[in-house]
Amino acid sequence: xxxxxxxxxxxxxxxxxxxxxxxxxxxxxxxxxxxxxxxxxxxxxxxxxxxxxxxxxxxxxxxxxxxxxxxxxxxxxxxxxxxxxxxxxxxxxxxxxxxxxxxxxxxxxxxxxxxxxxxxxxxxxxxxxxxxxxxxxxxxxxxxxxxxxxxxxxxxxxxxxxxxxxxxxxxxxxxxxxxxxxxxxxxxxxxxxxxxxxxxxxxxxxxxxxxxxxxxxxxxxxxxxxxxxxxxxxxxxxxxxxxxxxxxxxxxxxxxx
Amino acid sequence: xxxxxxxxxxxxxxxxxxxxxxxxxxxxxxxxxxxxxxxxxxxxxxxxxxxxxxxxxxxxxxxxxxxxxxxxxxxxxxxxxxxxxxxxxxxxxxxxxxxxxxxxxxxxxxxxxxxxxxxxxxxxxxxxxxxxxxxxxxxxxxxxxxxxxxxxxxxxxxxxxxxxxxxxxxxxxxxxxxxxxxxxxxxxxxxxxxxxxxxxxxxxxxxxxxxxxxxxxxxxxxxxxxxxxxxxxxxxxxxxxxxxxxxxxxxxxxxxxxxxxxxxxxxxxxxxxxxxxxxxxxxxxxxxxxxxxxxxxxxxxxxxxxxxxxxxxxxxxxxxxxxxxxxxxxxxxxxxxxxxxxxxxxxxxxxxxxxxxxxxxxxxxxxxxxxxxxxxxxxx
Numbered sequence: 001x002x003x004x005x006x007x008x009x010x011x012x013x014x015x016x017x018x019x020x021x022x023x024x025x026x027x028x029x030x031x032x033x034x035x036x037x038x039x040x041x042x043x044x045x046x047x048x049x050x051x052x053x054x055x056x057x058x059x060x061x062x063x064x065x066x067x068x069x070x071x072x073x074x075x076x077x078x079x080x081x082x083x084x085x086x087x088x089x090x091x092x093x094x095x096x097x098x099x100x101x102x103x104x105x106x107x108x109x110x111x112x113x114x115x116x117x118x119x120x121x122x123x124x125x126x127x128x129x130x131x132x133x134x135x136x137x138x139x140x141x142x143x144x145x146x147x148x149x150x151x152x153x154x155x156x157x158x159x160x161x162x163x164x165x166x167x168x169x170x171x172x173x174x175x176x177x178x179x180x181x182x183x184x185x186x187x188x189x190x191x192x193x194x195x196x197x198x199x200x201x202x203x204x205x206x207x208x209x210x211x212x213x214x215x216x217x218x219x220x221x222x223x224x225x226x227x228x229x230x231x232x233x234x235x236x237x238x239x240x241x242x243x244x245x246x247x248x249x250x251x252x253x254x255x256x257x
Numbered sequence: 258x259x260x261x262x263x264x265x266x267x268x269x270x271x272x273x274x275x276x277x278x279x280x281x282x283x284x285x286x287x288x289x290x291x292x293x294x295x296x297x298x299x300x301x302x303x304x305x306x307x308x309x310x311x312x313x314x315x316x317x318x319x320x321x322x323x324x325x326x327x328x329x330x331x332x333x334x335x336x337x338x339x340x341x342x343x344x345x346x347x348x349x350x351x352x353x354x355x356x357x358x359x360x361x362x363x364x365x366x367x368x369x370x371x372x373x374x375x376x377x378x379x380x381x382x383x384x385x386x387x388x389x390x391x392x393x394x395x396x397x398x399x400x401x402x403x404x405x406x407x408x409x410x411x412x413x414x415x416x417x418x419x420x421x422x423x424x425x426x427x428x429x430x431x432x433x434x435x436x437x438x439x440x441x442x443x444x445x446x447x448x449x450x451x452x453x454x455x456x457x458x459x460x461x462x463x464x465x466x467x468x469x470x471x472x473x474x475x476x477x478x479x480x481x482x483x484x485x486x487x488x489x490x491x492x493x494x495x496x497x498x499x500x501x502x503x504x505x506x507x508x509x510x511x512x513x514x515x516x517x518x519x520x521x522x523x524x525x526x527x528x529x530x531x532x533x534x535x536x537x538x539x540x541x542x543x544x545x546x547x548x549x550x551x552x553x554x555x556x557x558x559x560x561x562x563x564x565x566x567x568x569x570x571x572x573x574x575x576x577x578x579x580x581x582x583x584x585x586x587x588x589x590x591x592x593x594x595x596x597x598x599x600x601x602x603x604x605x606x607x608x609x610x611x612x613x614x615x616x617x618x619x620x621x622x623x624x625x626x627x628x629x630x631x632x633x634x635x636x637x
Contacts, residue, residue: 186268188305188329189319191272191321192265192321194268195264
């Protein structure tokens with residue numbers, strides 16, 4: 001079973017986000033990690049490999065700093081990695097990422113392509129499924145349980161208030177959600193071996209692409225930080241008085257009643 | 258000189274930190290309260306290769322360097338110092354002397370299961386009359402045919418009872434003093450080898466500490482570690498490396514307490530503002546951070562020397578001395594900054610302060626570290 005995992009390096013979910021003078025997210029001094037949802041995809045890939053044999057290949061699109069995330073994925077047990085790192089790329093939107101990743105995955109043997117349902121920073125949940133479209137592969141999103149039997153995948157997918165069970169013929173693209181598995185820690189031996197595993201760095205030209213032909217379709221106009229949480233309000237007075245004040249505030253100020 | 262961790266070491270730190278926070282943090286308070294050995298954690302960390310970090314793959318280890326080991330013990334101890342010392346005593350005090358002085362057969366039989374974490378190791382040197390002065394060893398070994406008969410007892414033995422394999426020193430010829438001591442590998446369950454009382458300790462309460470009792474324990478000749486008369490030297494070299502582990506443990510405790518104090522100071526409001534706004538606390542936090550960073554450089558330097566097979570004795574004594582005194586000072590200040598809450602078991606700094614004290618005592622007291630350091634610098 002040839003398993004490809006799409007992985008993205010993201011800002012640590014615990015990191016404090018600040019905007020720089022250009023209004024962009026400032027990644028200086030911020031811890032970068034494997035997108036936590038992609039970690040579930042890597043874990044699922046490793047489990048499939050342990051069950052059925054085969055090879056797990058990590059594919060990532062990212063600059064030099066993304067190599068650390070790739071090494072972490074290799075330390076977890078992936079066999080090899082492809083990193084598309086081209087300084088010619090400026091801002092990349094989901095459509096561009098899908099185009100580039102589709103080209104990269106097409107160069108690899110792939111029976112199944114796994115990814116986290118979205119990244120925890122931009123959260124668009126588009127890249128893997130749009131890549132599937134470009135590759136003319138079937139895809140199932142938000143999978144919480146996955147069984148592979150020969151060339152058939154059975155997936156349980158989270159739907160509103162329940163689960164749907166779907167079946168798809170491989171090759172297919174599957175995006176996974178939290179809870180599909182419990183992600184392992186990389187072992188010390190895994191960390192030691194990560195450096196020695198093959199990591200292929202590709203430029204767009206290696207994939208027959210040209211940065212000038214790739215255009216951003218949806219432009220980010222600006223980023224806004226959430227309004228900092230305000231302190232609570234203490235309502236004075238006797239219980240009955242305070243309760244009626246609370247009811248009024250809930251209706252008029254908070255508008256929840 | 259490189260003052261930056263390599264990619265591997267960064268990954269190592271992240272892995273052990275995640276492990277410690279997810280697997281060790283939640284139960285630390287309860288294990289401390291109940292004096293419960295972290296058996297389940299041991300099995301999990303062994304699976305990750307943390308029981309045999311520095312040993313070659315052919316002996317069941319993962320062949321990483323001493324810096325990886327130091328980082329691992331530091332990160333475990335940042336959350337739970339009892340887990341940290343369990344790993345340190347096992348690796349440095351039992352597996353390491355077998356690796357350094359054992360025969361190929363001994364390594365296959367004892368080191369392989371230790372380094373893979375299938376078995377736990379302990380080291381028996383200290384006796385009631387032989388604390389800082391190992392020459393006071395009264396446990397005896399008498400040759401009987403091919404075997405040795407061991408009698409006596411050891412106290413304050415870390416990992417005892419829980420461990421399967423023990424490196425133990427015994428006196429063979431009192432007239433020769435330290436040169437009469439020999440080291441042996443003992444197995445739990447050997448007839449006549451039993452455990453005395455479990456120590457009730459101030460800190461590292463979930464680490465197992467027992468007395469070892471030897472009543473005519475017959476040890477086969479092939480379990481002699483090194484040569485007869487080499488036991489004292491083996492013990493001293495073992496401790497030279499062991500101090501890297503304890504220094505790392507102390508560093509981790511200090512780091513953990515400092516982070517607790519910093520977070521608390523940013524949240525605790527008195528006189529209308531977070532107490533971190535008061536310069537008295539800012540200066541304390543600045544001193545903590547500085548002392549910890551100095552300790553870290555000493556610890557990592559001693560780990561580097563060990564990896565390079567360079568003399569480690571002076572560096573590990575300095576690292577252990579400074580890191581343990583830093584741990585004691587930082588944890589005391591962390592409790593102080595928490596005020597009354599810090600004195601209760603509601604907050605982990607109370608446990609950390611109790612845990613820190615032992616790092617100034619075991620594997621050579623601070624006074625012994627100063628003796629070791631002085632003996633080196635006066636020779637230079």
